[in-house]
Amino acid sequence: MTEYGTGPPDQQDDTPGDTETSEVNYTDHEDPLIDASENSSSIFAQKKLLEIGHVPDVDRIVGRDDEIKQVAQRIKNLSHGTSPTSFIIYGKTGTGKTLVARHVATRVKQAGPRHDTRVATAYVDCSQDSTPTQAARSIVREINDPAETGFNIPITGMGMSQYLLRLWQTLDELYDSLLVILDEVDRLRGTGPEENDDDLLMQLSRAREAQKTEARIGIIGISNKISYRDRLNQRVKSSFGTNDFVFSPYDQDQLTRILEARRDAFRPDVLSDGVLPKTAALSSREHGDARRAVRILRHAGEVAEQDNIEKVTGDHVDQARQRAEVDRVAELVSSLPPHSRYILHALVALTEQNRPDEFKTALVHDVYEKVCDREAATSLSLSRFREILDELAFLELTEKKHTGGGKNQGAFNVHKLLYDADVIKSYLLNRTSIETRQGLID
Numbered sequence: 001m002t003e004y005g006t007g008p009p010d011q012q013d014d015t016p017g018d019t020e021t022s023e024v025n026y027t028d029h030e031d032p033l034i035d036a037s038e039n040s041s042s043i044f045a046q047k048k049l050l051e052i053g054h055v056p057d058v059d060r061i062v063g064r065d066d067e068i069k070q071v072a073q074r075i076k077n078l079s080h081g082t083s084p085t086s087f088i089i090y091g092k093t094g095t096g097k098t099l100v101a102r103h104v105a106t107r108v109k110q111a112g113p114r115h116d117t118r119v120a121t122a123y124v125d126c127s128q129d130s131t132p133t134q135a136a137r138s139i140v141r142e143i144n145d146p147a148e149t150g151f152n153i154p155i156t157g158m159g160m161s162q163y164l165l166r167l168w169q170t171l172d173e174l175y176d177s178l179l180v181i182l183d184e185v186d187r188l189r190g191t192g193p194e195e196n197d198d199d200l201l202m203q204l205s206r207a208r209e210a211q212k213t214e215a216r217i218g219i220i221g222i223s224n225k226i227s228y229r230d231r232l233n234q235r236v237k238s239s240f241g242t243n244d245f246v247f248s249p250y251d252q253d254q255l256t257r258i259l260e261a262r263r264d265a266f267r268p269d270v271l272s273d274g275v276l277p278k279t280a281a282l283s284s285r286e287h288g289d290a291r292r293a294v295r296i297l298r299h300a301g302e303v304a305e306q307d308n309i310e311k312v313t314g315d316h317v318d319q320a321r322q323r324a325e326v327d328r329v330a331e332l333v334s335s336l337p338p339h340s341r342y343i344l345h346a347l348v349a350l351t352e353q354n355r356p357d358e359f360k361t362a363l364v365h366d367v368y369e370k371v372c373d374r375e376a377a378t379s380l381s382l383s384r385f386r387e388i389l390d391e392l393a394f395l396e397l398t399e400k401k402h403t404g405g406g407k408n409q410g411a412f413n414v415h416k417l418l419y420d421a422d423v424i425k426s427y428l429l430n431r432t433s434i435e436t437r438q439g440l441i442d
């Protein structure tokens with residue numbers, strides 16, 4: 001079925017059956033579906049304010065003055081051409097880590113010329129560029145200006161050391177200092193003995209000392225996992241000093257103010273009373289997550305828009321919350337590494353077959369091994385398996401409970417899914433080749 005709406009006037013043809021051959025031509029005419037801009041929305045005035053990647057102006061940033069100050073304190077030297085302090089920001093999702101880092105980076109870059117310093121900034125999302133080589137490539141591609149340096153950075157065909165060589169060259173030709181933000185830095189994984197997880201951090205933090213470049217380099221690592229620091233090798237750890245800090249979740253009042261500061265994403269009078277506080281309340285239930293709050297608010301507007309209703313109400317917020325939940329699961333599950341997915345798959349299979357919905361570690365492990373067989377993958381050791389179960393619980397996809405068994409039974413852990421098995425399964429199936437659960441459970 002084709003649904004183009006009505007074509008431009010001179011192309012309209014009332015004869016049914018002719019539609020298949022007549023091509024719709026919108027070169028000279030408005031296409032009502034595509035041309036309609038946001039201005040025609042009866043709900044949103046500036047929807048971009050509610051996009052997660054959008055870095056809002058400073059007056060829309062709420063309750064992070066101290067954090068901004070501290071981050072600025074550590075890296076402001078970059079705009080004076082002296083050495084900055086590298087560090088890691090920890091905190092749960094939606095606590096403003098990315099926002100604060102990007103915001104301060106922009107200010108450091110803008111301050112550079114006032115001190116005769118050429119500052120480069122690079123932002124790498126390590127959940128996308130997840131090997132040290134890809135991350136290095138992304139940095140040099142972001143700061144290189146081929147018109148100035150005379151070279152392009154190819155996307156393929158170069159290894160880590162070549163990208164780094166280009167990076168040092170670019171720095172020495174064009175800049176005095178570089179600020180690198182490595183977001184979700186715990187996702188960086190080397191591909192083998194030739195490439196270790198920490199290679200990039202090591203190279204960047206030692207570059208000047210090792211006389212690879214004259215430029216000063218500051219690194220801000222960002223991670224949701226407080227355990228990340230323990231994983232770093234000693235030399236990298238020492239160049240990060242002891243300056244790490246943790247962003248805490250927002251309280252309900254802060255979330256309300258964050259949303260208030262973006263009220264003008266909507267047309268005047270579109271938001272019913274109580275929509276913002278309700279969104280904030282729903283978002284602070286697990287932990288004060290501003291990402292969730294902004295996302296729910298945007299979805300609520302979209303739901304109202306789809307229903308052609310001119311006001312956003314509490315009902316829309318409820319519907320939007322369900323959607324936000326699904327989005328979150330989709331995002332989390334699709335970015336999991338293979339064995340985490342296999343373990344989730346084991347839990348899905350068990351949940352579908354059993355009541356109650358909690359399972360002992362050993363049972364989950366049995367099913368997990370069967371999933372591995374299917375996937376022709378070698379199953380991980382029990383200790384690594386347990387670690388991944390903990391990570392899944394940390395991500396709030398599953399819950400782990402320590403239970404004191406009955407008489408003559410030792411204490412043990414049980415695990416359960418925190419979302420509908422169906423929902424999780426639908427995202428797993430996009431990624432694994434497993435098509436049915438049959439045969440996984442005897």
Ligand SMILES: Nc1ncnc2c1ncn2[C@@H]1O[C@H](COP(=O)(O)OP(=O)(O)O)[C@@H](O)[C@H]1O
Nearest residue numbers: 052060061062093094095096097098099290291
């Ligand atoms: N203090 C704040 N003031 C205004 N908006 C915020 C604040 N903290 C977070 N946000 C918004 O919430 C969303 C998630 O923030 P983000 O920085 O991506 O969180 P994190 O990186 O900690 O997961 C973004 O849209 C961001 O603009």
Ligand SMILES: [Mg+2]
Nearest residue numbers: 097098099183
């Ligand atoms: Mg972030």
